[in-house]
Amino acid sequence: MRRAIIAASAIAQREVARFLNQRARFFAALVRPLVWLLIFAAGFRAALGLSIIAPYQTYITYETYIIPGLCGMILLFSGMQSSLSLIHDRESGTMRLMLTAPWPRWFTLGAKLMASSFVGLLQVAVFLAIAACFGIQMNIMGYIYVIPALFLSALMLGALGLVLSAKVRQLENFAGVMNFVIFPMFFCSSALYPIWKMKESSAFLARLCEVNPFTHSVELIRFALYQQMNWPALGWTTAATIVFFVIATVGYEPARSKR
């Protein structure tokens, strides 16, 4: 057990050290949601009108609405970044080295997933602190309740990243991941607009939003920020995490890259 913890913490330390050394990555991870929050949300504030939906008890500004979606966005990009680093590790041979350790593959990948989720959590914490400075504040208990919701969401999106890294052969193909995974997942969700609003224009798109696991992770975060539990969202996010992780573990080949 002790050796397992040492091995897992070594992987985690490597992941955190890599993140801290890449300052540009850290700022990019923050700038993206902040641009959405401070520019995009300001422009769309009036256009989207007012409504009261759970978990909100009263009318809210658009900036308040998109905070959980932007937390999800950070975790989504963090998960994809992690998959990118996995491909890099595979191409450089580091992953092959790591997998020679006397631990099953699921353990090594799981440790990597936990570490990248922790890094994602750090980014979200800084983002929420900056948002609070701009007057978009939650109840203090909301910030505590949201930690497990964020971590589970980070695990789910990181596990999706693992699946992609198992399938994407080369680093250059990552642009395709952006186009075919990140953007559809983000835009076809409740991150930027409530599903009832989407339903007004297309019932089909609304249905797609409803089955998108990213929608459920965003809703899990949204409810947790208001100290409420969204059980269906928890179920969806947990199930998606397990499914993605199993697929990744089974399908991962350390020597898959085309060289």
Added chain:
Amino acid sequence: MIRTLLLGTCLCLPYAALADEIWVTNEMDDTVSVIDAGTLEVVTTYATGERPRGITFSRDFSVVYICASDSDAVQVMDPNTGEILHDLPSGEDPEQFVIAPDDRLLYIANEDDAITTVVDTQTRRVVAQIDVGVEPEGMGISPDGLLQVTTSETTNMAHWIDTQTHEIVANSLVDSRPRHAEFSPDGADLWVSSEIGGTVTVFDVQTKAEKGKIRFALPNVRPEKLQPVGMRFSPDETKVFVALGPANHIAVVDAQTFEVLDYILVGRRVWHMELSPDNSKLFTTNGVSGDVTVIDMNSLKPIKTVKVGRFPWGASARPTNQ
């Protein structure tokens, strides 16, 4: 077992009846909704005359007066039963009113007749009718009861009425469509909101001279949507809350500097406000969205929006834990 149940029931009943209440008139439903100020739920709804708007309790809270505008009546309701006890002779189309500190005289704005009607609530007789400007609406009375102010929407004036002689002693021009008049609790200032002008004018009561003018600006809201109507002083008299109509916000104004401190998001087309009897919450009537937003007075944050009837308009509070 039965004794325990009976005792439990006896203990619970007083609590059920003790909650403070906020009464809200629903203009399009011809009803009044009663909100429990503690649980923030609608506990009951009573039928009223047609198009109820202004609402106020007698100072001893034994009756509630309701302006049933399209019934051309001020109705007197028993707040414990919801029964309409009788009507007062209000004149045509009563919209707003104010009760004098003596709890006897009611000053009613008759929008269609351009008069302020003074009714004795005990004898149920009209004491006086005072000609004012066209479309009177805003009604305020000084804390000492000596001055009553009626604002006329089309004449754009605040008419200062001496309550001893029932004569106009001064007229003050304000910006377009003045709809509400509110004296400061110390009686030194009079605040008049102008809906179309988008301003609030503050007068010195002693000199009747203008002391200041407040303008509003909200990012992402067109200036013509900033239409101040209802106003309320905070319990500590340091702030004034101004309902901004279709801007869907309440402005928080410093009562001394007249500076706008903050804007609070509420429902659509906010008309008027009422403080809970314990001064912990402010309730806003949101006409178009058909709900009431509750603002926490400590944090000045909206905490809940409660669905009521269609087009809620006026609000009045009743402390039931005295």
